[in-house]
Amino acid sequence: MSKRAFNFNAGPAALPLEVLERAQAEFVDYRNTGMSIMEMSHRGAVYEAVHNEAQERLLSLLGNPSGYKVLFIQGGASTQFAMIPMNFLGQGHAANYVMTGSWADKALKEAKLIGETHVAASSEESKYMSLPKLADIQLSDNAAYLHLTSNETIEGTQFKDFPDTGAVPLICDMSSDILSRPFDLRRFGMVYAGAQKNLGPSGVAVVIVREDLITDSPKHLPTMLRYNTYLKNNSLYNTPPSFGIYMINEVLKWIEEKGGLAGVQDMNRKKAALIYDAIDNSGGFYRGCVNPDSRSDMNITFRLETEELEKEFVKASEKEGFVGLKGHRSVGGLRASVYNAVPYESCKALVDFMEHFKNNR
Numbered sequence: 001m002s003k004r005a006f007n008f009n010a011g012p013a014a015l016p017l018e019v020l021e022r023a024q025a026e027f028v029d030y031r032n033t034g035m036s037i038m039e040m041s042h043r044g045a046v047y048e049a050v051h052n053e054a055q056e057r058l059l060s061l062l063g064n065p066s067g068y069k070v071l072f073i074q075g076g077a078s079t080q081f082a083m084i085p086m087n088f089l090g091q092g093h094a095a096n097y098v099m100t101g102s103w104a105d106k107a108l109k110e111a112k113l114i115g116e117t118h119v120a121a122s123s124e125e126s127k128y129m130s131l132p133k134l135a136d137i138q139l140s141d142n143a144a145y146l147h148l149t150s151n152e153t154i155e156g157t158q159f160k161d162f163p164d165t166g167a168v169p170l171i172c173d174m175s176s177d178i179l180s181r182p183f184d185l186r187r188f189g190m191v192y193a194g195a196q197k198n199l200g201p202s203g204v205a206v207v208i209v210r211e212d213l214i215t216d217s218p219k220h221l222p223t224m225l226r227y228n229t230y231l232k233n234n235s236l237y238n239t240p241p242s243f244g245i246y247m248i249n250e251v252l253k254w255i256e257e258k259g260g261l262a263g264v265q266d267m268n269r270k271k272a273a274l275i276y277d278a279i280d281n282s283g284g285f286y287r288g289c290v291n292p293d294s295r296s297d298m299n300i301t302f303r304l305e306t307e308e309l310e311k312e313f314v315k316a317s318e319k320e321g322f323v324g325l326k327g328h329r330s331v332g333g334l335r336a337s338v339y340n341a342v343p344y345e346s347c348k349a350l351v352d353f354m355e356h357f358k359n360n361r
């Protein structure tokens with residue numbers, strides 16, 4: 001087998017090698033059907049079984065709370081930024097947002113195109129290097145929902161707990177940390193994620209939503225932008241991204257094999273601690289960007305003394321087989337994305353490389 005890179009890409013990102021190999025084994029002839037899963041009808045029993053299995057596995061990993069449905073929607077998480085206010089923001093109400101960074105900002109901007117909005121809390125003052133305190137979240141009287149970004153992929157912050165919003169539905173963009181740890185789905189009206197970090201390849205967003213919130217959708221909305229269309233048709237109103245959903249099902253099996261969400265959380269904590277320790281114990285050579293209490297276990301952002309040195313770091317890392325360590329172009333610096341599928345060995349290799357780079361300056 002060819003050598004695998006030390007892949008720290010932010011998304012699309014590393015997938016479990018076991019999953020890729022299993023998909024490869026089934027690629028040309030899926031379970032003696034004489035064709036790839038990509039070549040079959042999405043109306044056939046073979047594909048539908050995969051589709052339903054992925055939905056069931058996802059809910060089962062989350063403890064099967066009653067009343068929730070899994071939808072598969074194309075257009076990535078960015079389309080969800082628009083669909084959420086289109087479906088849930090009625091006249092006389094305000095869409096409430098917690099402002100934590102680049103992705104929360106994009107979500108808010110879409111809501112502003114649709115209707116009234118309210119910033120319920122913000123950490124912009126800290127340049128998003130810390131998170132607002134849950135106690136400081138102030139809902140407007142007429143809140144249609146509260147939208148929160150659990151993990152800011154670019155800045156590298158992650159909520160460790162979630163607010164209690166009472167009767168107001170809590171809607172969460174979990175694109176960059178879904179299924180990286182256990183969470184209580186019952187606290188949310190809806191969670192959603194683009195698949196391409198912790199779930200599978202790009203091309204599908206997973207939406208897990210309380211069914212009672214989408215038993216109807218505003219009648220003026222186009223069919224494909226109504227959550228109710230996906231509910232009524234089991235996300236098979238039109239042709240779904242079938243290969244992506246098949247891959248998600250395989251990734252979910254892999255998570256089960258790793259001990260479910262508690263199992264992957266354990267791995268993720270160890271990986272993140274290893275890298276944060278290397279940063280914190282570098283005598284100031286590496287500097288974590290984010291306040292320690294807001295740090296993400298998924299996207300670890302750090303800097304060196306100068307941009308020149310950061311460029312050198314990236315260049316040297318690439319020579320050693322590391323990929324994706326350059327920070328997002330909007331913030332600069334360095335970033336290691338350590339989603340579920342990034343092996344501990346890659347993190348160990350990174351820490352060794354960091355040490356080597358520091359000592360050879």
Ligand code: PMP
Nearest residue numbers: 076077078103153173175176194
């Ligand atoms: N939200 C978050 C937190 C993200 O990290 C991303 C993508 N990096 C998005 C939303 C947008 O996702 P997509 O590219 O699937 O539209």
